[in-house]
Amino acid sequence: MSMKISRRKLIKTAAAVAAGLGTEIISPAAMAKKSDSIQKFDIIPDNNADLPKAKGPRAVVVGGGFSGLTMAKYLKKYYPSFDVVLVEKNSMFFSCPISNIWLVGAESTDFLLHSYDDAALGNNYIFYNATAINADRNSRILYTDKGKIKYDYLIVAPGIDYDYGKIGVGPDQEYILRKKYPAAFMPGSEHLSLRYKLRRFKGGIFLLTVPSGNYRCFAAPYERACMMADYFKKHRIKGKIVLLDMNPEITIAPDSFHNAFNELYKDYIEYHSDVHIVGVDIEKRQVKANFEGFKDIYDFTDAAIYPPIRAAKLIEIMGIAKPNSQFEADIDPFTYQVKGDEYTYVTGDARPMGYSKSANTANSEAHFVSKIIAMHAQGKPLPKWKSPTTICYGAIKYGPLESNYVSTRYKYSGRQLVGFTDVVLRSRWSRLLGRKNIPWATGLYNDMFK
Ligand SMILES: Cc1cc2nc3c(=O)[nH]c(=O)nc-3n(C[C@H](O)[C@H](O)[C@H](O)COP(=O)(O)OP(=O)(O)OC[C@H]3O[C@@H](n4cnc5c(N)ncnc54)[C@H](O)[C@@H]3O)c2cc1C
Known part of the structure; x- marks a missing residue:
């Protein structure tokens, strides 16, 4: 070809x-x-x-x-x-x-x-x-x-x-959704919009979604729910995060995030798994889901809708x-x-x-x-494959920061990726891990910019 x-x-x-x-x-x-x-x-x-x-x-x-x-x-x-x-x-x-x-x-x-x-x-x-x-x-x-x-x-x-088609959203609606309820999972303006939304939020339901598939940063939607819930708590906002997960279970460190939702944010986070989103009614501010013939409607006051990605x-x-x-x-x-x-x-x-x-x-x-x-x-022999390293701190509380931690590498059998190796999971969030969270990011920035 x-x-x-x-x-x-x-x-x-x-x-x-x-x-x-x-x-x-x-x-x-x-x-x-x-x-x-x-x-x-x-x-x-x-x-x-x-x-x-x-x-x-x-x-x-x-x-x-x-x-x-x-x-x-x-x-x-x-x-x-x-x-x-x-x-x-x-x-x-x-x-x-x-x-x-x-x-x-x-x-x-x-x-x-x-x-x-x-x-x-x-x-x-x-x-x-x-x-x-x-x-x-x-x-x-x-x-x-x-x-x-x-x-x-x-x-x-x-x-x-983003692949909005996977949540039943066509091009006209997609444009409005991107502007009014941006996912904030790609670098740029979306994050600023979300920050203004949070600052303006007076109360009600703030809806977040977790996409299906191999989406960007497994921990980030759950981390965001925790951070926003802590913000509601600290600023005495009469609001609730409704977190709609398109997956059957929390995709990373499930015990850690479930414990955080239950122990710290019982009155602030409502978590729903296996939510098969099939549409969004922008006018009515509703997310529509469908599971084995059962139809669900989730109302929201404001939202950041993160669709599956490509x-x-x-x-x-x-x-x-x-x-x-x-x-x-x-x-x-x-x-x-x-x-x-x-x-x-x-x-x-x-x-x-x-x-x-x-x-x-x-x-x-x-x-x-x-x-x-x-x-x-240089016409030299290529080095042998080396696994990338995934490191993920999930922020659970702030002021001071408390985080959980997961790291892993990957292994192949022949040409088949068969799973993980050298996995480290620190489910219990702590200040100690929180203190390492920011320096981890500084290390990456230094490696790219210095
Ligand atoms: C809220 C949030 C929290 C996260 N937390 C973590 C974390 O704790 N730990 C972690 O490891 N990862 C985290 N991630 C994930 C991480 O940001 C991404 O996985 C990472 O940025 C992927 O790097 P990339 O270079 O492939 O893509 P990107 O960083 O998105 O870079 C792609 C670049 O390509 C540019 N581009 C695209 N198309 C074109 C074009 N046609 N011409 C020129 N330029 C183009 C874009 O503008 C962009 O700058 C998080 C992500 C989010 C959204």
Whole structure:
């Protein structure tokens, strides 16, 4: 199968990326009809990106999250001849880990925000603030909204997108839901909206959801429920968190979170498992669920609705998605190479392996994958597969912070991922673990930005 893509297809995909979830594709002709002023507007810029000339083999990393930032730094470290370019659509880094603690005012905004420019300057790579649109993998060209970039290696680490279709929500409703009741599970404005909502909340039901599937950060929805409940308690808000879990049971450290809900937040958290969400009535502020013929309605005053997730749309647009329900990338699980293409790699939450989609996983994995690519570029034998490490602190109380803790690595039998190894679970939350929670995140930021 040829990897060459036509200009016609590129134009379509540009519109798809611009539309976010890519359902509506606007042709140039249709756009011209919409506005007479748009006559010869090229949606895909055919110019070269405004970048310094490459001084060595160019490794382009798409996505400046936990995966992409680590990749960019360590590609340069392991092979200094690489000319590394990090392409990221946001101009500033916002950390999802620790954001539940920040949400309730127990951590500062400064702690979560970091500068891409400083990371690039300090680690001798280029930061290019642009949105990747597609790639021509035969010619090894990445197309962005600001111009095309010729590469030797391409690392795609764009994270996730939400899949609202899985909770019965169509495109029109999705737009409103994203704005009015954002999930706040992707870096950026959503988190700020949720924080304003919490500050404005006067009482009633604040509804949160836990998606089914391999969603981003297993502990985070339960952690958020605890943090918000503690906020209600401390601010004497006559409110309740209704936590609708699409899974049959709490997906991580269930004893710990059940105990926290019962011991600390009995009057503040109402937990429902096995809730098969089939729709949201935005006008009436109701979530509809259906289970074996039984219909349930959950009313809410305000909400943060976290739908099931999929790999970022870019993976599908590039034609490298697995036809599974989360459209993750079709890569070799040990080398992270896209099948049949030794110059394209996918890392982070867009990977298909059943690892926890979390920051520590993405960071430790990127240490390994950057080494693989550095060795490949030098024609040296590739290192043996090394498991990523998942580390998760779940904040239970704040002021002072008390957390639980889970860490694990993964094991294969042949090419089959068979489960976990070196599991450590600290179910009983404590101040001691709370004191380690923030330094853990600082360690990750230092590893990416310093
Ligand atoms: C509330 C919350 C709490 C969490 N807590 C923890 C925790 O305690 N521990 C933990 O380990 N993990 C935690 N996580 C999970 C962690 O944040 C993610 O798993 C991690 O960010 C995944 O890294 P990534 O690089 O794959 O994706 P991301 O960090 O999302 O990065 C992807 C980047 O790609 C960019 N991008 C996407 N498409 C394009 C494009 N077309 N062009 C250019 N750029 C693009 C995005 O803007 C983004 O910056 C938490 C997440 C949330 C939401």
